[in-house]
Amino acid sequence: MQSKFIIAHRGAPRQARENTLEAFEIAINCGADAIELDVRKTKDNVLVCFHNATISRRLIRKLNVTDLNALAERLGFTVPTLKEALKLISGKVRVYIEIKEKDCGEQVAQIALGILSPKDFAIISFHHEPLQIIRRFYPNVLVGMHLGMRYRTLSQIAVLLRQKKILNFIDFFLPHVWLWKSKFGNIIPKKFPFVIWTVDRPSIIKKALADDRVVGIITNFPDRALSLRNKIYAK
Amino acid sequence: MTISNGVRISKTWLVVIVAAVVLLILVLVFRKSPSKKVESVKISNFQDCVQAGYKVKEGLPRECATPDGQIFIETQIQQSKPAASIR
Numbered sequence: 001m002q003s004k005f006i007i008a009h010r011g012a013p014r015q016a017r018e019n020t021l022e023a024f025e026i027a028i029n030c031g032a033d034a035i036e037l038d039v040r041k042t043k044d045n046v047l048v049c050f051h052n053a054t055i056s057r058r059l060i061r062k063l064n065v066t067d068l069n070a071l072a073e074r075l076g077f078t079v080p081t082l083k084e085a086l087k088l089i090s091g092k093v094r095v096y097i098e099i100k101e102k103d104c105g106e107q108v109a110q111i112a113l114g115i116l117s118p119k120d121f122a123i124i125s126f127h128h129e130p131l132q133i134i135r136r137f138y139p140n141v142l143v144g145m146h147l148g149m150r151y152r153t154l155s156q157i158a159v160l161l162r163q164k165k166i167l168n169f170i171d172f173f174l175p176h177v178w179l180w181k182s183k184f185g186n187i188i189p190k191k192f193p194f195v196i197w198t199v200d201r202p203s204i205i206k207k208a209l210a211d212d213r214v215v216g217i218i219t220n221f222p223d224r225a226l227s228l229r230n231k232i233y234a235k
Numbered sequence: 236m237t238i239s240n241g242v243r244i245s246k247t248w249l250v251v252i253v254a255a256v257v258l259l260i261l262v263l264v265f266r267k268s269p270s271k272k273v274e275s276v277k278i279s280n281f282q283d284c285v286q287a288g289y290k291v292k293e294g295l296p297r298e299c300a301t302p303d304g305q306i307f308i309e310t311q312i313q314q315s316k317p318a319a320s321i322r
Contacts, residue, residue, distance in 0.1 A: 004310050005296045033296070033310050048310065094295060103277060120312060122295040142295050171294060193294060215296055 003233060004209055005216035006225045007096060008032040009198050010051060013220050017077040019049040021088055032222040034094040036124075036197075039082050041104045047082035047111060049159055052190055053099070055149025061101070082108065082154045086115040096120045096195070096218075098146070118142070124174055128164050135169035144172045144195060158187050167192070170217070177204060185213055202228060281307040 011023025012030065020038055027035050038051040046065040053059060063071070065081070071080045074226050080088075082097070089095050095116070099108055105123070108130075112121050122142035125131055131143040145166055151157045157179075161167055172193045175184050180196045188194075195216035196200050199205050208214050209232055219225045278284050284299035284307045285291060293297040294309040 003310070005308065005310070016315060096295070119293075119295075119297065142293075144295075212306075215294065215298065 004214055005094075005195070006222050006229060007034040007195065007216050007218045008222040009036050009218045009220045010038065011035060013224060019051055019080070020077055021080050021084065024085060024088055027222055028089070028092045030223045031226050032093060034096060034216070036096040036098060037085060038098045038100050039104065039108055040100045040222070041107070045107075047104060047107060048079045050079055050080060050152040051087050057077060068085050073115065082111055083115065086112060086121075090115050090120075091208065095215075096144070097123050099123060099125040099130050101125065102127045102129045105133045106137060109134050109141050113141070113142050122171070128166055132169050136165060142171045143169065144174050145170045146174045146197075147184075148176050149178060151179075154183060154187050157184070161187070174218070177208075180211075180214070181206075199225070206232070278305065278307070281309040282311070283307075 008024075008030070010018035011020065012026040012032075013023060015026050016023040016159060024035055024037070028099055033034055035068050037049050039047050040050045040053070040060045041047055041058060042065045043062055044064045048060070048065060048068065050060055050068075053061075054077070055063070057067060060073065060231055062070060065079075065103070069234075085116030086095065094136060097108055097112060099105060105125075118138075118140045122144050123131065123134055124144040124146055126146040126148060127224050128145060131145060134141050134143055151160070167189065170192065172195060173188060174195045174197055177196050177199050178195060185194070190213075193215040194211075196214055196220035199208055199217050199219050200221050202224065205217060205219065205228050209229055217225055237281075247285050254280060276283070276287055278287055278301055281297070281299050284305075286302070289301055292300070296310065298306050298308050300306045
């Protein structure tokens with residue numbers, strides 16, 4: 001049995017506001033192997049760590065970074081830029097950078113490569129377009145394709161993979177935990193490993209730890225997953 | 236065939252004696268040479284696996300597999316310089 005990466009989902013969202021420097025610091029201190037964070041682009045082309053498309057009902061894309069932070073401050077937090085987050089994380093843990101928008105793949109890759117070694121990060125997305133661009137222009141950067149529950153059947157996923165030739169430019173897949181529990185693995189060639197999300201229940205964490213195909217587990221409870229992993233591998 | 240003191244030895248016996256001497260020499264040589272120890276390096280993590288020369292599969296995490304089917308992932312992060320950002 002192999003060991004797996006325990007990946008802190010948006011930092012440590014149960015202990016601090018998600019996608020903030022504070023949440024990333026808690027994840028690092030608890031011993032997570034990696035952090036997963038989300039990236040969006042502001043109106044003035046700054047990449048920021050933020051999950052939702054809106055804040056206080058206003059689109060992130062239509063806000064300058066200063067306006068975004070003014071709104072965030074009213075809600076009691078600060079939105080870090082991608083650069084700030086990667087500088088904090090650099091040399092401590094690895095990072096999975098999730099691109100939330102289609103048009104910022106190159107910009108994300110450039111910033112990440114300026115701060116991190118390509119061995120220490122991967123760029124992931126639900127959108128295949130930015131991943132395809134990154135693979136073309138930055139072949140040393142690892143890319144992973146998110147697959148969520150909007151695909152109702154496995155045949156829909158098979159069609160997507162075939163039509164977009166996704167297997168030609170992807171290094172690994174990130175299936176939603178329910179997809180992983182279905183027969184998803186049967187439609188993906190064995191050479192592609194899985195990082196599954198979001199796995200919080202101890203029983204499912206244990207199952208994922210026992211699956212040879214799974215190399216990483218994204219969780220809101222990195223401390224819980226780490227303690228389960230330690231128990232299993234201590235045996 | 237006749238040897239110096241006049242004792243006659245048949246050709247077949249000569250072959251048998253030479254073969255026996257060669258065999259004896261071989262046995263002595265192999266008994267004296269130190270037996271090769273089979274090195275059994277215990278591999279318990281990614282670094283051991285890499286140092287033992289097993290193949291590393293690139294990815295996040297990087298994986299190293301031993302011939303007996305064990306797979307280890309790289310959890311330790313090394314201080315490394317960022318890559319050039321120019322494509």
